[in-house]
Amino acid sequence: MRTIDMHTHLVPQCLWRTVDAGQPWYGLRAExxxxxxxxxxxxxxxxxxxxxxxxxxxxxxxxxDTEGTDVQVVSIHTPLFGYELEPAQGLQLAxxxxxxxxxxxxxxxxxxxxxxxxxxxxxxxxxxxxERAVTTLGLKGAELGTVANQGLSWDEPHFLPLFKAAESMxxxxxxxxxxxxNLALARTDKYGISNSIGVPVEDALLVAxxxxxxxxxxxxxxxxxxxxxxxxxxxxxxxxxxxxxxxSEARLHIQKPPSTYQRHLxxxxxxxxEAALRFLIDQVGxxxxxxxxxxxxxxxxPSPGGWVQNLSxxxxxxxxxxxxxxxxxxxxx
Amino acid sequence: xxxxxxxxxxxxQCFWRATTxxxxxxxxxxxxxxxxxxxxxxxxxxxxxxxxxxxxxxxxxxxxDSLGVxxxxxxxxxGFYNYxxxxxxxxATSRDSNDExxxxxxxxxxxxxxxxxxxxxxxxxAIxxxxxxxVQHGFKGAMxxxxxxxxxxxxxxxxxxxxxxxxxxxxxxxHQGGHTVVSPRIGRYHLPNSxxxxxxxxxxxxxxxxxxxxxxxxxxxxxxxxxxxxxxYGIGRIDRNWHTRPDIRQxxxxxPSAYLRRFYYDCIVYTEAxxRYLIDTVGxxxxxxxxxxxxxxxxxxxxxxxLSLDSLTQDEKEAILWKNLExxxxx
Numbered sequence: 001m002r003t004i005d006m007h008t009h010l011v012p013q014c015l016w017r018t019v020d021a022g023q024p025w026y027g028l029r030a031e032x033x034x035x036x037x038x039x040x041x042x043x044x045x046x047x048x049x050x051x052x053x054x055x056x057x058x059x060x061x062x063x064x065d066t067e068g069t070d071v072q073v074v075s076i077h078t079p080l081f082g083y084e085l086e087p088a089q090g091l092q093l094a095x096x097x098x099x100x101x102x103x104x105x106x107x108x109x110x111x112x113x114x115x116x117x118x119x120x121x122x123x124x125x126x127x128x129x130x131e132r133a134v135t136t137l138g139l140k141g142a143e144l145g146t147v148a149n150q151g152l153s154w155d156e157p158h159f160l161p162l163f164k165a166a167e168s169m170x171x172x173x174x175x176x177x178x179x180x181x182n183l184a185l186a187r188t189d190k191y192g193i194s195n196s197i198g199v200p201v202e203d204a205l206l207v208a209x210x211x212x213x214x215x216x217x218x219x220x221x222x223x224x225x226x227x228x229x230x231x232x233x234x235x236x237x238x239x240x241x242x243x244x245x246x247x248s249e250a251r252l253h254i255q256k257p258p259s260t261y262q263r264h265l266x267x268x269x270x271x272x273x274e275a276a277l278r279f280l281i282d283q284v285g286x287x288x289x290x291x292x293x294x295x296x297x298x299x300x301x302p303s304p305g306g307w308v309q310n311l312s313x314x315x316x317x318x319x320x321x322x323x324x325x326x327x328x329x330x331x332x333x
Numbered sequence: 334x335x336x337x338x339x340x341x342x343x344x345x346q347c348f349w350r351a352t353t354x355x356x357x358x359x360x361x362x363x364x365x366x367x368x369x370x371x372x373x374x375x376x377x378x379x380x381x382x383x384x385x386x387x388x389x390x391x392x393x394x395x396x397x398d399s400l401g402v403x404x405x406x407x408x409x410x411x412g413f414y415n416y417x418x419x420x421x422x423x424x425a426t427s428r429d430s431n432d433e434x435x436x437x438x439x440x441x442x443x444x445x446x447x448x449x450x451x452x453x454x455x456x457x458x459a460i461x462x463x464x465x466x467x468v469q470h471g472f473k474g475a476m477x478x479x480x481x482x483x484x485x486x487x488x489x490x491x492x493x494x495x496x497x498x499x500x501x502x503x504x505x506x507x508h509q510g511g512h513t514v515v516s517p518r519i520g521r522y523h524l525p526n527s528x529x530x531x532x533x534x535x536x537x538x539x540x541x542x543x544x545x546x547x548x549x550x551x552x553x554x555x556x557x558x559x560x561x562x563x564x565x566y567g568i569g570r571i572d573r574n575w576h577t578r579p580d581i582r583q584x585x586x587x588x589p590s591a592y593l594r595r596f597y598y599d600c601i602v603y604t605e606a607x608x609r610y611l612i613d614t615v616g617x618x619x620x621x622x623x624x625x626x627x628x629x630x631x632x633x634x635x636x637x638x639x640l641s642l643d644s645l646t647q648d649e650k651e652a653i654l655w656k657n658l659e660x661x662x663x664x
Contacts, residue, residue: 147518151517151518153518153519153521155519155521183514183515183517183518183532184514184532184536186514186517187479187480187485187514187533187536188485188536188540190485190487190540190543190544191539191540191543191544191574191581191584192574192578192581193536193539193540193543195574196539196567196570196571196573196574197532197535197536197539197563197567197570197571199570200563200567200570201514201515201528201532201535201563204528204532204563205515205518205519205524205528205532208522208524208527208528209519209522209524212521212522212524213521213522228570231563231567232531232563232566232567235563235566235602235607235610236527236528236531236562236563236566236607237604238602238603238604238607239527239528239530239531239559239602239603239630240524240527240528241603242527242603242630243522243523243524243526243527243630244523246629246630247522247523247629249521249522249523250522250523250527252521252522271569272567272569272570272572272573273568273569275610275613275614276566276567276569279566279606279610282606283606298573
């Protein structure tokens with residue numbers, strides 16, 4: 001049985017080479033000098049704990065062999081997007097990262113597929129870079145944050161050309177929140193809540209924003225995948241449907257209840273429990289659920305694919321779809 | 334078969350009376366737009382009031398009869414928490430509102446029970462008001478917000494309140510007032526409510542548990558409205574955070590999921606699949622009937638909805654509709 005993992009993070013080697021040489025990488029510096037795993041930019045800290053964050057592609061492949069993962073779909077660690085940079089700097093960051101991801105997919109085409117990062121602070125540049133990434137570099141699409149630059153939501157009209165472009169290229173957009181610096185911080189910075197609750201709420205809010213924003217009516221063939229199973233969007237969809245029924249502002253862009261759009265999206269299986277994954281499958285359909293591991297941040301017992309294989313509430317056919325068939329078709333692997 | 338509704342709000346008649354002819358109720362005013370919609374105006378905030386908010390107790394009883402609801406455990410309108418105002422104003426509006434609920438209970442003891450609103454920005458005053466309504470007027474507890482002027486309820490300043498609530502046997506119903514964590518990000522499509530309410534309730538669960546309130550007050554009774562938000566669905570990740578972070582693990586002796594059954598949850602989750610999931614996660618003895626009367630987000634036919642659900646047994650339906658609250662609140 002093949003195993004294709006949609007949700008794997010990369011801290012690019014070009015970043016480590018630069019900061020370990022004592023140079024800033026797009027404003028990021030190693031906090032305590034070369035070898036450090038904490039980077040700083042203008043007072044913002046990015047912690048990247050664990051040796052795997054520094055793995056070379058060869059080390060990564062060994063880890064995949066140990067896990068039994070055939071293909072990793074690689075995307076950068078979201079705190080490194082650089083959406084706050086000047087547009088020209090943001091574009092250069094994206095080109096550097098995307099070139100490195102492409103070098104991995106070119107050298108090991110059977111083992112790696114890639115998602116680009118895009119300089120969304122200038123939509124025209126983001127479209128140009130997506131086109132380069134997909135047509136020239138052979139990447140499968142792009143990873144985007146759950147919130148764009150300057151706190152903007154993706155339903156802002158000026159982002160629509162980006163979605164149109166992705167749709168016309170057949171590019172997959174994989175949305176992933178910032179692991180710490182997200183909307184839960186407005187309430188509390190205690191107990192790791194911004195990661196344990198803020199992250200899935202960001203995912204759910206993104207699902208809601210794309211659906212209510214009419215993105216799937218404007219771009220019916222757009223391919224979108226949400227990290228962490230879309231958070232609790234599927235569980236809370238009933239309340240969104242009720243809001244749509246009773247509030248005219250919720251019906252501004254969509255003529256059907258939001259729940260009817262759930263099956264337009266893909267969701268990874270990072271749901272943290274079998275019951276939650278079973279619920280997700282039952283709500284969105286097994287054709288829409290794909291393997292994701294959140295590599296290297298989550299340790300799976302015994303491995304990402306092995307965890308799915310061992311679930312008693314899923315049929316063999318469902319496991320095959322989640323482990324590889326859905327992504328093989330979605331990404332053309 | 335009875336039905337007891339723990340999630341039914343009151344916009345007090347004293348507000349409507351006081352604000353006629355442009356007068357004010359402790360500084361709160363009322364406006365009407367060209368379509369005839371009423372608004373409560375508190376400083377620069379303007380909140381629309383639904384048509385049924387003006388109804389008298391008699392009109393409310395007629396609506397309850399029509400819906401098949403026997404008892405409203407009446408709670409205040411969250412728009413009148415007034416936590417951000419001077420505490421003397423919140424004390425005054427809380428007393429007025431609670432006194433009106435007291436009068437409803439005394440006139441129709443078979444149809445109404447009461448949850449107070451409290452001036453939570455002034456913890457001693459909140460405790461005094463909770464004690465007044467519980468001891469003198471037979472209230473069942475109080476409804477409070479997920480945050481008090483930016484502080485979550487695990488803040489040490491609130492511990493005396495929790496101790497008092499525990500000692501009084503008060504049921505504390507959590508319900509957002511105004512903005513949620515979604516509001517600063519996006520105000521469109523009703524998402525601050527339809528996503529934000531659920532996010533806020535989940536954060537409240539996590540802060541009370543990991544902040545040690547549930548360990549400090551083992552007999553505390555808390556009900557999380559809107560089904561506890563995303564708590565039951567998202568508990569796996571909250572547990573993982575506890576398991577993988579030593580600094581969080583040392584806060585509480587058991588994983589957060591071990592505290593799920595310390596809370597009660599109303600049934601306002603809108604879909605049968607989600608209600609079934611809630612029941613299976615927290616236990617049917619922890620799920621209680623709520624409707625969100627009189628707001629537009631309320632169920633249209635709440636009793637009929639519960640009765641119609643194929644995946645619930647008759648025992649489960651009765652537990653949710655009345656038996657759990659009858660036992661919990663002594664009704």
